Amino acid sequence: MRAAFLPGGSRVDLREVPDPTPGHGQVLLATKASTICGSDLRAIYREHLGEGPEAYQGVVGGHEPAGLVIAVGTGVERITVGDRVVVYHISGCGQCDECRAGYQISCTGTGRAAYGWQRDGGHADLLLAEERDLLVLPESLTYLDGAVVACGFGTAYEALCRVDVSGRDRVLVTGLGPVGCAVGLLAKAMGSPLVVGTDPSPERRALALDLGAVDVAVSGADDDLDALLDGPGGGAEVAVDCSGNGRGQLTALRHTRRWGRVALVGEGGQLSVDVSEVLIHRQLTVHGSWVTSTGRMSELLTNLARWGLHPERLVSDTFGITEAAKAYEVADAATGGKVGITWPDDDAPVADRP
Template sequence: MGRPSSSEVTGHRRCRGRVVLLRGPCGAARWGAAGAASRCRYGLLRARSSDVVVVVAESLPTVCKRCQQTISNEGVTGCRPSGDPWGVLPWGRRRRPEPPRAKEPEVRAAFLPGGSRVELREVPDPAPGHGQVLLATRASTICGSDLRAIYREHLGEGPEAYQGVVGGHEPAGRVIAVGTGVERTAVGDRVVVYHISGCGQCDECRRGYQISCTGAGRAAYGWQRDGGHADLLLAEERDLLVLPDELTFLDGAVVACGFGTAYEALCRVGVSGRDRVLVTGLGPVGCAIGLLAKAMGSPLVVGTDPSPARRALALQLGAVDHTVSGTDEELDALLDGPGGGAEVAVDASGNGRGQLTALRHTRRWGRAALVGEGGQLSVDVSEVLIHRQLTVHGSWVTSTGRMSELLANLARWDLHPQVLVSDTFPIAEAAEAYRVADAATGGKVGITWPDDEAGA
């Protein structure tokens, strides 16, 4: 049997981008795939004769003689006799038309386009790939860096720049689906997300400090990959830490960045019951430093901040024992007079004045840590640092190992980071949440969701 002419073709079908027809010696049209005369790759038919010709789209007529539909590069899904609402299957049986599918539920997510704006959009429901898990987000708190470097204006450059993704890098939630290769995490687990996903191969990642990842795959949740300000969050299993039953989702969200940062700094300087602690800057991270210093044994915590509201909140939370605006005279009165100082000082202000105050009021042979982002520091190195034998640490967030340690300690100490949160909002009110957080008149602000499992 030769190749049929256009006039012999009576039907058509689109198959993997090529419209083809199989016609046997009996003259009946049979469907199939281009280049597969014995069987369609979708399993729709097996040819009954070896004498089968494959006709590709280029040789089909412009109009199908059976259904009178135009044949184009787009093709049609099948031939239908004129006026017949039923589709005709390749082997002659009829098929009831499929009912229209219900619209897939979409995920609400908050984006930060800059200019102190928040855009709430609907995005597709994500699906976990290899090594990934899907979380139902239950809490996602707002960090000062989100406000400073994304919400007000986009300040990052290059790989560190905000990439227009779903905001929020302090999430906690419940696992609702897992991808292939996931071994340590199960559906139903309560987890905190470490907010940097590293390459997993560089020396920093191998030490657990994904925050300092030097590989090309480094991406921060809420900055370079979708973050926690959404109903659902797709995360790498390696970025998850188990949330102890004693802690709430809101506790976990605060640990994900702020409390983790505070704990790392205190571990670096080795706080114990021998140390009085000075904290400069009493925002959420500064208050976390005070609360943790007390839990780790410090007998006295002094805090400084120019804001009366923040000083009052720190005292109300029990994060500090005394607060002052930050003058030398005030601090000298509390810390053994001129030439005295605290054994440990930690700056969380992120400005040069607060950083210098922390260094100048650390006693001789003392230890200091700088954790507040930003600021320009001008210091007499000999007078303030060298001659006074100070040890100064720059500390950036924490490691997954130390964050896991912190979560266990918080449960043991019965210390709940959510005490720092003064306001919570549903995702539908994300714009208001950011407005309140940016006003900086209260504590930390969170976006929360109800959890449908008892005891969560």
């Protein structure tokens, strides 16, 4: 099979490797869609950090896959050949408290392995996954929908659930990349009457508006936000930072109204804040929110089908597996939406197809 590896230095290495065979409790997928995440760009494509959860082990890249089940190993009971599935991108030990709660992202066991980081991921014709990591796609959702849910939309939904967003809440989103746009789309679906977005990039502000992810998009200047969010107490009831930048994080905190709720989602950045003035005296509730759980992701898939909301609308560019290098180049330019690698049905692997 064809598979894309990320050797660092902004390179992609496409290789022919042996087809995997499912073992006990494992499932073999014909990959149909595998999108590119900002963390892949930051920590693997450009350079290898080599530490903790971001320790890339030279495996097939891609942690946002969805595909068709073409074979199952012994002991597989829930998933069957022919199922259309999305892959929860962390395979945990299954025994620690975090795993048993469904938050494999926070697994504390030595067996924790992320697809595309410590075990082979979705940038290949075939993917070997653990049954426990798979969620069946509702019929109305596409493979590309599933791939976008696998990390970005799941992360956005978890953050909004943490801050308990509803129709009573105006929402401020700082950082209008794919995750920020997902936050905006989901906040609207969950009832928010106003979503305001900030991003220094005019291209990303324009894209967020075109997608309908935000009602208003500004560069982030304090005066602009004060004018937009001048309700009782000033500021939005809910803010979600997706920038991963200290300046964006501080903007989110400063422009949340008294007794408001904030979720910090964007990875990275250094934040310096006057704790008394910004947090304590204004009675803010601040959540650090890292990806999501399998239970919450299952809930999200059901809700997306019910809402008629298709995450694939965030995808601005798609490429075949032979164009993986170009896909990463376009994603790294950060001027468009989500970038995906896709497999048309007539080009799918034929091994053991139903």
